[in-house]
Amino acid sequence: MREMDQIGAKTPQEPCAGDVHAFLESLTGPSRGTVSWLVDSALTVSVGEARALGLRLKDNTPPHDEDIATLQWSEGGYVLNALAGQDIWVNGHKIVSASLKHGDMIEFGELGPISRYRICTQRFPIRHTVEDILSDAYAYARSSRRPFAQRMSGALRESGRRLVSQTTMFFRITVVAAIALIAGLLFLLYQNDRRLADSLQQEARKIEAVASMLSQTREDVLTPEDLVALRDAFQKQLISTEQRLGTLEQRAGASTRVITASTQSVAFIQGAYGLRHVESGKLLRHVLGPNGEKLQTPFGQPWIEPDATGEPAEFQFTGTGFLLEGTPLMATNRHVALPWTTGDKAQALKNAGLEAEMLQLLAYLPGQTDPIEATLDRFSETADLALLSVDPSRIEGQGLRLADDLPRSGDEVFLLGYPTGLKALIAQAGPEFLKTLEKDESVNFWTIAARLSAQNQVQPLASRGIVAQTSPGAVVYDAETTSGGSGGPALNRKGEVVAINAAILPEFGGSNIGVPVLHLKTLLNETASQ
Incomplete structure (x- = not known):
């Protein structure tokens, strides 16, 4: 996984501790696969020219043109507030303000990435589980506003990429071995079918000759x-x-x-x-x-x-x-x-x-x-x-x-x-x-x-x-x-x-x-x- 340089950000290998409350994982766009840690109680969210998600501490500095929303920690979770004139969707529904729950899918504007919100209650895994990857794919396909064909192809493509790059080496070797085994079995079935077809054809020819x-x-x-x-x-x-x-x-x-x-x-x-x-x-x-x-x-x-x-x-x-x-x-x-x-x-x-x-x-x-x-x-x-x-x-x-x-x-x-x-x-x-x-x-x-x-x-x-x-x-x-x-x-x-x-x-x-x-x-x- 890649990591964005954000204020207060921590690498995925570090434990979720101290002021780290949650994280956002981009699932689409150029920054897909990037994890953004939410380390403070008040944050401003922006979407840059590269469609990458940016986070900074919410302070009294003048707002940027790229700002799109704010995040405020409250009662064990973040509240997402859309800035004036900005469009934010949570789980496919346009919102002005919403209390985020673990696993919510957030779409930051028309050009921004779709990110998965997760509350950080334990050490962040170095590798994702298959369940997490499939869950993300399902949530994306369900909440995205794109046409159905694009949603499905994107979900399948991204889940396939993540299964290859974000799972454990043991899982990958197991999958490759299983695919090789299935391919071998299919080849044997094909060979048996060919032999059976040849045998039936030969039998038909024999009957014709007789x-x-x-x-x-x-x-x-x-x-x-x-x-x-x-x-x-x-x-x-x-x-x-x-x-x-x-x-x-x-x-x-x-x-x-x-x-x-x-x-x-x-x-x-x-x-x-x-x-x-x-x-x-x-x-x-x-x-x-x-x-x-x-x-x-x-x-x-x-x-x-x-x-x-x-x-x-x-x-x-x-x-x-x-x-x-x-x-x-x-x-x-x-x-x-x-x-x-x-x-x-x-x-x-x-x-x-x-x-x-x-x-x-x-x-x-x-x-x-x-x-x-x-x-x-x-x-x-x-x-x-x-x-x-x-x-x-x-x-x-x-x-x-x-x-x-x-x-x-x-x-x-x-x-x-x-x-x-x-x-x-x-x-x-x-x-x-x-x-x-x-x-x-x-x-x-x-x-x-x-x-x-x-x-x-x-x-x-x-x-x-x-x-x-x-x-x-x-x-x-x-x-x-x-x-x-x-x-x-x-x-x-x-x-x-x-x-x-x-x-x-x-x-x-x-x-x-x-x-x-x-x-x-x-x-x-x-x-x-x-």
Whole structure:
């Protein structure tokens, strides 16, 4: 604190003793923080050019132009008297004369400071208490005649300054430590909020990725509702798409020789892949309930986590592939061998911090009761093609020959494959086979295929069509097929592969697109050169 040079003034460090009765502490103006001791019974108060409060003994000397009031000690307190023509306010009320009480706020004229009056009954503290500082701020805000916003900002600014400069060192250190602690806690909360937000965002991305994967899985997996629909179709003698595709000879008069010679080399592909959490390196597994049941998220998706204890989450798919003459390789589409690379699935997985991993890939060939395990050998970066490796001992003497030339517009083609996957195979197997499935509650995606194969019910569906257009990038034809037929061979009348079925174009009158066989030859040559 600063001290004004006044008659009879004492420093704040000196005890309040003798003729010291009270003191005034300026709270505003250039002299704010200055203490003026009231040491005599009669004093004259003035406000100088610097708006500083001045005190002198009241005597018979002529009054000064700066004089504004007098202070007279009476009955344990001072009486404040405003001089003629001067404005004085006590606690916000304009007065002519007022007996001052401890804690009164005095405003000395329009230009003078606002001061706090205190009766001196004990040693004046070297440092103010927090209570005193806050009390002064409240009294100032309450009694000042300034606009409300200015009063509040002034009170806050001055109380902050005094808390910093007029409190004890221990208090300041405590406040600084508390502020640092609060700042540290706020930073930790911010970090936790960020981590929580990132975790929620990552979880949302994971749910999005899983939903994207499940969209294809639902097309390939049989549900109880699918079995009921198939049973109703049999009972009502309805001819399904699968059955229509299986009556090639009756509908189109296709070459029986080509179909018979090629059927044994066309495989029904069945697979499942899982998702691995990149950061932890763990596969996503099902979260199990108290009774071992698989739980779901509030969004109706399987609840899967890297640290869960259930089985790895499977995303199942089906497709078609065919053996190649003279090599233990099977050709199919890239989107069959790597189903997680189609559409926006790859980006969804990347955003979610996941990577796909093949869990099981099986190939069922007509006439063989046991499946063949297949592994990815190579895929094309430019065409929708992939090659799978299979056990050579299981495919002796089988395989389709590749055509040397592209087909021409108007040429006849025969398409073999497994459109609609298991549904088509069950439809071909007949109603009796369906009844056995409905009775057995343990059947699933894998056991249905195994049962069909054991009963020699795995046979590709065939359809005939005409080539509409040929280009180096695609062969367009109208042979009927649908989802699940991807990867099947399109054959010419010689039984040679001219294209690999890849996409359906329902908006173009049921036309389909095949990858020209020349791209498959290029991929084979790349494999042989390594």
